[in-house]
Amino acid sequence: MVQANNNGDSTAEAMPAERGSSTASEGTGDAVLSVKNLGVWYGAFRAVRDINMQVKRNTVLALIGPSGCGKSTVLRCFNRMNDLVPSARVEGEVIYNGVNLYADSTDATEIRSRVGMVFQKPNPFPKSIFENVAFGLRVNGFKGNMQEAVERSLRQAALWEEVKDRLNASAQALSGGQQQRLCIARALAVEPDVVLMDEPCSALDPIATLAIEDLIRQLVTKYTIIIVTHNMQQAARVSSETAFFMVGEDRAGYLVEMAATDQIFTNPRHEQTEAYITGRFS
Amino acid sequence: MTTGTLRDQLNPRLSRRKSIGTIFFFVFMAAVLIGIVSLLILLGQVLLEGAPWLKPHFITNYPSRHPEQAGLLSALFGTIWVMGLVAAFTVPIGVGAAIYLEEYARKNWFSSLIEINISNLAGVPSIVYGLLGLALFVQWMAMGRTVLAGALTLTLLVLPIIILASREAIRAVPNSYRLAGYALGADQWQVVRSIVLPSALPGILTGTILALSRAIGEAAPVIAISALVYLTFIPTDPLDRFTVLPIQIFNWVSRPQDEFRGLAAAGIVVLLVILLSMNAIAVFLRNKYQQRPNE
Numbered sequence: 001m002v003q004a005n006n007n008g009d010s011t012a013e014a015m016p017a018e019r020g021s022s023t024a025s026e027g028t029g030d031a032v033l034s035v036k037n038l039g040v041w042y043g044a045f046r047a048v049r050d051i052n053m054q055v056k057r058n059t060v061l062a063l064i065g066p067s068g069c070g071k072s073t074v075l076r077c078f079n080r081m082n083d084l085v086p087s088a089r090v091e092g093e094v095i096y097n098g099v100n101l102y103a104d105s106t107d108a109t110e111i112r113s114r115v116g117m118v119f120q121k122p123n124p125f126p127k128s129i130f131e132n133v134a135f136g137l138r139v140n141g142f143k144g145n146m147q148e149a150v151e152r153s154l155r156q157a158a159l160w161e162e163v164k165d166r167l168n169a170s171a172q173a174l175s176g177g178q179q180q181r182l183c184i185a186r187a188l189a190v191e192p193d194v195v196l197m198d199e200p201c202s203a204l205d206p207i208a209t210l211a212i213e214d215l216i217r218q219l220v221t222k223y224t225i226i227i228v229t230h231n232m233q234q235a236a237r238v239s240s241e242t243a244f245f246m247v248g249e250d251r252a253g254y255l256v257e258m259a260a261t262d263q264i265f266t267n268p269r270h271e272q273t274e275a276y277i278t279g280r281f282s
Numbered sequence: 283m284t285t286g287t288l289r290d291q292l293n294p295r296l297s298r299r300k301s302i303g304t305i306f307f308f309v310f311m312a313a314v315l316i317g318i319v320s321l322l323i324l325l326g327q328v329l330l331e332g333a334p335w336l337k338p339h340f341i342t343n344y345p346s347r348h349p350e351q352a353g354l355l356s357a358l359f360g361t362i363w364v365m366g367l368v369a370a371f372t373v374p375i376g377v378g379a380a381i382y383l384e385e386y387a388r389k390n391w392f393s394s395l396i397e398i399n400i401s402n403l404a405g406v407p408s409i410v411y412g413l414l415g416l417a418l419f420v421q422w423m424a425m426g427r428t429v430l431a432g433a434l435t436l437t438l439l440v441l442p443i444i445i446l447a448s449r450e451a452i453r454a455v456p457n458s459y460r461l462a463g464y465a466l467g468a469d470q471w472q473v474v475r476s477i478v479l480p481s482a483l484p485g486i487l488t489g490t491i492l493a494l495s496r497a498i499g500e501a502a503p504v505i506a507i508s509a510l511v512y513l514t515f516i517p518t519d520p521l522d523r524f525t526v527l528p529i530q531i532f533n534w535v536s537r538p539q540d541e542f543r544g545l546a547a548a549g550i551v552v553l554l555v556i557l558l559s560m561n562a563i564a565v566f567l568r569n570k571y572q573q574r575p576n577e
Contacts, residue, residue, distance in 0.1 A: 079465060081461065081464065081465060084460075084461065084464060086388070086389070109464075109467055109468070109469045110467065112464060112465055112466065112467045113466065113467030116465065116466070117465035119458060119461065119462065119465075121458060123456070123458035123459060123461070123462045124462075125459055125462065125463075125477055126459075126480075126481055127480075135463070135466055135468075135476070136466035136467060136468075138476075139463075139466060139467060139468040139469075139472045139476070140467050183462070186462075186466065187465070187466070190466065190467060
């Protein structure tokens with residue numbers, strides 16, 4: 001891969017003032033999520049270890065790194081999706097708005113309506129477009145105007161104009177890119193704080209990918225977005241902060257460094273980061 | 283020539299390969315034809331033998347010593363009664379068990395033990411269920427030789443099949459649907475009810491109908507609880523005595539007079555019509571719901 005050219009001027013307006021050391025900066029007031037000594041085990045296998053990071057509100061944070069570095073595992077700690085893997089065990093803390101997600105008193109179901117998720121492969125339910133968007137509202141006992149709420153979410157996901165005449169058609173008749181925007185609309189319907197995206201464009205063609213990236217840049221004014229991506233140009237295009245993960249000798253993933261995306265791509269502090277970004281290994 | 287030396291050693295023998303392919307094509311086609319042709323011969327013979335006896339009064343009359351007046355009304359209604367009850371018992375229990383095993387049960391030695399047992403139960407000969415029903419329902423629970431006892435016996439017979447079919451259908455629901463549901467803040471029951479069950483429903487329905495169509499043709503277990511009676515009334519409640527179509531057919535076949543063999547053939551035609559319509563409904567439901575996602 002060639003050097004990722006950071007034409008990141010378009011992301012600059014969303015970029016907060018750069019911090020000196022962001023890997024473990026403590027006690028920042030605007031952090032929506034902060035991770036302390038996070039480790040995840042699958043049975044006897046340690047998938048990630050000693051993660052410390054802060055996610056600032058209304059930013060796009062990109063998680064990058066080679067396969068097996070645990071970036072998706074870390075992502076799934078932010079809405080406790082790892083709970084669904086029977087052998088998974090999480091240690092350390094993930095603090096969301098002052099609440100430890102892994103405290104005994106925290107209800108995973110409640111957290112997931114505040115921290116939404118978009119998956120790698122578009123996975124609309126085999127229901128109508130309308131019912132897909134309405135699903136999150138229905139399960140959470142929404143009493144308001146469903147029509148309006150669905151339309152608002154579809155507009156936010158830049159899908160309304162394309163589907164407004166066929167809301168009752170099957171969601172699975174949409175194209176891949178439309179399906180993924182529908183999944184984003186579905187996640188936005190319950191007005192979460194944070195939206196997690198696990199390689200949301202890896203199953204899409206380049207044009208659909210650009211549409212999703214445009215959408216991410218718009219959504220960041222309202223939401224905090226954490227995106228896992230294998231595509232470094234994509235990280236450079238959409239994110240204002242980037243966290244780089246590596247696989248250790250013990251096969252456990254760890255956080256090498258986290259900083260403003262500009263800095264990661266032009267002046268990384270670690271040699272490994274530079275090597276990865278310039279494509280010297282993957 | 284670097285490739286020449288290797289290519290010289292090739293021996294394609296194209297015509298030989300082609301003829302072997304042709305031979306196997308015909309072998310496989312013959313395998314298919316054996317099944318279809320023997321089924322057609324069977325159907326043809328039954329139709330030929332039974333056709334003269336297939337008259338309206340054959341459906342509306344009770345059995346009789348006089349072949350010209352004999353009908354299968356009581357057996358037909360007995361079958362409808364029994365199958366209605368079997369469906370009412372097996373669907374909630376079978377689907378419920380399948381949901382528990384697929385969605386709730388932790389995977390450990392105990393759940394594997396249950397799994398192995400259910401698979402084995404699906405293969406137990408039906409006469410064994412008949413004897414179990416005789417001991418358990420007819421005698422121990424003192425239900426007598428009633429519609430209810432017969433239905434419960436057949437319920438035991440088809441329950442493992444329905445559980446297996448429903449589990450297959452539930453397992454075929456992509457896990458990504460479940461994850462998407464959980465990620466939107468649904469709890470487990472909401473995911474099962476709103477996502478898993480609707481997606482699995484066509485498969486569950488198909489499996490259920492096919493299992494019921496197996497039960498409808500079973501004679502052995504019902505003979506074991508001794509429904510073999512010469513019945514001249516229609517059961518009106520679950521505690522009435524009853525007979526079913528396969529038993530009526532069995533009864534006619536075992537008589538010495540030729541006329542009754544014709545009646546038996548006509549009875550088989552009626553039974554086959556019911557069976558084939560149930561299977562057609564199953565196929566129809568499967569196609570209808572499977573096409574929707576890709577329309």
